[in-house]
Amino acid sequence: MSHHEVGPAVALVVHDVAPRTWPECAQLLQMLDDLGARPVTILVVPHYHYRDPIAKDARFIAALDRRLARGDELALHGFHHRDDEPPPRTLRGFVERRMLTRAEGEFAALNEASAAWRLAHGIEAFRALRWPLYGFVPPAWLLGEASRAAIDRCGYPLRYVSARRGIFRLPNWRFTRTANLCYSPDARWRRVLSRALIRAELARARHRSLLRVSLHPQDVRSPEVIAHWRTLIAEILAERLPVTKAQWTASFGQSPVGYASGASSEGTDAGLSTASSGSNALVSSQ
Numbered sequence: 001m002s003h004h005e006v007g008p009a010v011a012l013v014v015h016d017v018a019p020r021t022w023p024e025c026a027q028l029l030q031m032l033d034d035l036g037a038r039p040v041t042i043l044v045v046p047h048y049h050y051r052d053p054i055a056k057d058a059r060f061i062a063a064l065d066r067r068l069a070r071g072d073e074l075a076l077h078g079f080h081h082r083d084d085e086p087p088p089r090t091l092r093g094f095v096e097r098r099m100l101t102r103a104e105g106e107f108a109a110l111n112e113a114s115a116a117w118r119l120a121h122g123i124e125a126f127r128a129l130r131w132p133l134y135g136f137v138p139p140a141w142l143l144g145e146a147s148r149a150a151i152d153r154c155g156y157p158l159r160y161v162s163a164r165r166g167i168f169r170l171p172n173w174r175f176t177r178t179a180n181l182c183y184s185p186d187a188r189w190r191r192v193l194s195r196a197l198i199r200a201e202l203a204r205a206r207h208r209s210l211l212r213v214s215l216h217p218q219d220v221r222s223p224e225v226i227a228h229w230r231t232l233i234a235e236i237l238a239e240r241l242p243v244t245k246a247q248w249t250a251s252f253g254q255s256p257v258g259y260a261s262g263a264s265s266e267g268t269d270a271g272l273s274t275a276s277s278g279s280n281a282l283v284s285s286q
């Protein structure tokens, strides 16, 4: 059984949105507008790389206020978007924190107090701007055990947390597998690999109620990447209804049966049982 409440859906997501990355993000949003792809989920980093806090940039705030007014969602995407913790000591840690991401996995290795501090300041940044907040997306989709505990204790009723392979609905961390398309565009071999991974993920997406399209500011540096996104997104829009992540998460609550048990409705593959059991499964092995 799939998630019939919304039917096949697509979440169009723009990552790493901050004053520093705004020129690139605006191009991505323009591309989505051209394609008639809305609403969009916009992942905001309140103090990206320790530069230009969002609260000080009136034009940035006004631009995002306009996106909110037209039905887009703003979600919290870390605080600094930088993994400053001591270097990883295990091979797995090295692969996750240094190869799959260039030390951007801010919430991968934080202790609970540091995670709590950054979460609280991120939530406060949204509150100060009167931006509604439903979801948290850890940078690079990496979330350590201590950060997960900090989310449980942050005192704010977040409704979802995203992982690379799916979405957790809070407060119970109920996991639903989703498909997720993403480019790693900054070297030619990475672009070639990304194309292959996107093809494989699209094949898997047929069994997923939600497909996420994860767009990053650096995607706009490569015309071939943008051209590929345009084609893909146009094809996806012919088959799936665009939703924000908050809308998709909320749609589970409208179903009186099925989702509480979590058994039949949440995907069919074997990875699911491990995926809900700990932070190790929050990260991808690719």
Ligand SMILES: [Zn+2]
Pocket: 015, 016, 077, 081, 139, 140
């Ligand atoms: Zn990011």
